[in-house]
Amino acid sequence: MKQATFAALMFTTMFTALALPASAQREPRTDSPLSHRTWTPDNNNGTFTNPLFYDEFSDPDLIRVGEWFYLTGTTMHAMPGLPVLRSRDLVNWEFLSYAADRLDFGPAYRLEDGKNIYGQGIWAPSLRYRNGVFYIFTNVNGRGTQIYSAINPRGPWTHWEMKRSLHDLSVLFDDDGKAYAVWGHQDLHIAQLTDDLLDIVPNTEQVLFSKTDGMGEGAHFYKIGGRYYILSANYAGGFRMPAARANHVFGPYEVNQAISKDEGFGLVGGYRLKNRQYPFDVTPPNPASRDATAMHQGGIVLTEAGEWWGFSMMDYNSVGRLLSLAPVTWQDGWPYFGLPGNLGRNPRTWVKPRTKESQQIRVPFVRSDDFSEPALKPVWQWNHVPVDDKWSLTERPGFLRLQALSASSFWDARNTLTQRAIGPMSSPTVALDASGLLDNDVAGLALLNLPYATLGVERKNSKLSLALFDQARNSTTRVALNGTRVWLRAECDFLSEKARFSYSVDGQHFQAIGEEFTMIFQLTTFQGVRYGLFAYNTGSQKGGMADFDSIDIHQPYPRGLMRAIPYDKQIQMKAAVGRAPAQPLNFTVQNMGLGRVALRAGDNYLSVGLDGSASLQLARPGIAQTFQWMETPTGELILMSLLTNFYLRIHPQTGALIADSPGPIPDGSDGVRFNWTATN
Missing domain, CATH: 2.60.120.200 (Jelly Rolls)
Structure with a gap:
């Protein structure tokens, strides 16, 4: 393996060591035969913390049918493939079935004759529902698009193949009963599908977007309020999610280059591999780069309560591409991921979607196994x-x-x-x-x-x-x-x-x-x-x-927070990276509900103005004094003002507190990250 530069490696090593709190609440190994505590995004206080799963769930597609949400994603060469999950609240999910028990198109699928399908197989599925039937359209290298259908999402699933391969397709069942597909990479195409869904209707295919339009790939196709929307992913110039809209299914479409951009929760991009054999050529982590970790490829969904939510994936380094959930704010007819005033940025921790009744905390997979059951657990x-x-x-x-x-x-x-x-x-x-x-x-x-x-x-x-x-x-x-x-x-x-x-x-x-x-x-x-x-x-x-x-x-850290919020305790906050504050930051943490806090110093509260200025004021705690308590993936505290939806930081020149950051950046130089210690 080629050696990374000493400076880059030392920076990354020190950054990680500083970032992980020494007093993080690690789950101890127990005397029980197997560990069953696993990551859950539900914080059990009305909020959730991204990612929804801390294991890979890439190229997600998500729909609502009645009171249930359904989800599937890419599984590549792993068999069985195409997991189908369901949830009532978009946060707690249960496993239902695998739509593809196996996929076998020859020796490469079976690791025979020195062949393999690593990085191929099943990818970029489109999950849809029409007239009592669930459909999954998915890509398979060198084959026509595969279709799986079922009346019950628990299965059984019927499987057939289209006459064409539609790269990264998304299907729309329109109000008039017609079906359309958008597909492609950089050049995005559209066509009407035949009634049997096996082909495209002759003379209906056209190019919607060229490479210069910036729509990329990974389309998600919707009709909302009589308008047609296409959400996609583009990595040119940094990962982001563009969107397009039109009054007619074939356009013309107007493009918004970024409804989500630069959101990586402050995670430093990890090691990347340049070649495929020994001696391996590896690019070391680069804290100054945001491109490798930003949110991309996802879509939106409407809840029964009338809330819009966005889902997207993020390259979380070697653990894989993980799924995150974001509130959606509609502005000027565009569905932005994020909160008013800070559009395009996901809060890592936020209030769960409203539902008719609360859903019990649950996880889709049991990971530990003593192999005592007659069949393999779905995690395998x-x-x-x-x-x-x-x-x-x-x-x-x-x-x-x-x-x-x-x-x-x-x-x-x-x-x-x-x-x-x-x-x-x-x-x-x-x-x-x-x-x-x-x-x-x-x-x-x-x-x-x-x-x-x-x-x-x-x-x-x-x-x-x-x-x-x-x-x-x-x-x-x-x-x-x-x-x-x-x-x-x-x-x-x-x-x-x-x-x-x-x-x-x-x-x-x-x-x-x-x-x-x-x-x-x-x-x-x-x-x-x-x-x-x-x-x-x-x-x-x-x-x-x-x-x-x-x-x-x-799993030593199975909760959304590595450290519990220190309600009613006195804490001292210090800069995790960068300049020290101009004055000591000593506060008593007051519980404001929903994982939110007010920070009291004597009779005064830390307060934020509409311009982001932060100061101690004698006031009853309200929205100007309330912060959403969050952590970066590496465990530092970040505080988002509920008044502005921007994050508190230490100004790099003056050392003063100001709530004007849209979110943490990887190298930590923005002063958003804090370490804290309890002083009583």
Whole structure:
């Protein structure tokens, strides 16, 4: 791996270390066999914190049918694909089904003949509903557009293929019963679809936008109040979401270049991979760049209560592309993501959508697994199409058994079972019985990525050893094993992009192995890091078997805030990055409801004027004295004034407080980030 510049690496390392609060409320590992606490965006106080899921959910599409919202997204080469989720409040989601049980168009889909479909498969779906039927239109490389339909979103789903491939399409079922599709990359096309949805109506296709119009790709097509709207994503000149509108389905369309722009919650873009093989060429993090993390590709939805909400994804570095939710403000006939006065910027924490009745906090997936159920949990997906008779949950009850199929490397190993890694930090621990391994077998825990890393047990010349393979360094670290039962662990920090491996022979005491591994976002798999269970054989003989007893996914920070709001406590605030304040910032935190606070100093409250000026005033706390308490992804405090919807910061020249920032920037130089300590 080429070395990043020393200065850039040191800046990123120091930035992350300073950003993560030393007193953040880490969830301890418990004595229970499995951890079940996982990330939830619901703060249980009427607010939510983005992302909605801290694991990858890319290219989202979301609709409302009656009182329910439905959601699907890209799954690429993972099988089954096209998850369908539902929610009443857009925050708490439950899993319903996978629309695509498998997708098999030849050897590449099965990791056969040295071929693969990494970064291909199912992507950019369009979810729609008409006359009691749910439809998902989706792209598959080298094929016509795939269509899945179901009367019940729990399935079964019917599958067929269109006669054409419509790149990144979005479908609109119009009021008169006609169907239209918008699709394309840079040049966006439109056409009417035939009644059977298998083709486009002859002579209806036309180019709506050229590259110079700036509409990009990833269209979402709507009809709102008799007007036609197209929302899309464009990365030229920085990720953003443009929109277009017209009074007629075929236009002419007027373009707004950015209804959402520059919103990355202040996250620093991570490592990026330039090539696809060893020696790997890696671009280090660049805190001065916003392009790699800004919100893009999404759409809007109307609730039963009449509220508009926007959904979009963001490249969250090696954990993948994550889904976020934003209030929508209509201005001059355009649906801007964000709040009045600060359009285009998402608040990371905000009030949940209004619903007829409150929804119980829930998450779509249970991640830890003891393999005691007769079927795999929905969190699991195979890396490519599995070989069905080479794995089992019943041959040895309570275990996942993987038979070791022939492969030259982990990259080519069939029947690798995966689940999406989850942030901001998580640690999978796998209990493995390696007694069934034969010579040249290797089985264990992987970080599926490029480069990847595997921590496994291998048998050579009838002897077992532990082997950590680091593809980035093209090196293997081995430790001899005397027993056949072993626990394998990876501790993954998706804020620093670093992972460490360890192992145990008793399940209690873990020994570190190998060097720190750098996790990288890349476009070969076009996915974030995945935790994988694998078994394969590198020899020419028949392989043995690996029995996985359990996997435990521990998450030290599963809540929307790393630290609870210190209501009724005295705190001291300091600049997390940049200039110190002109005077000490000592306040008592007063609860204003909905995760909001007033900051009192003696008999005075910190107050914000319409011009953003901030000062201590003798006043009863109202909107001018109220701030939405939030955190950046790395845990620093940020405070948004409810009067202006701008953020409090320390002025870089005067050191005075002023609420005039639209939101945190990656390098922290704007003075928006604060660290705080309780003083009583």
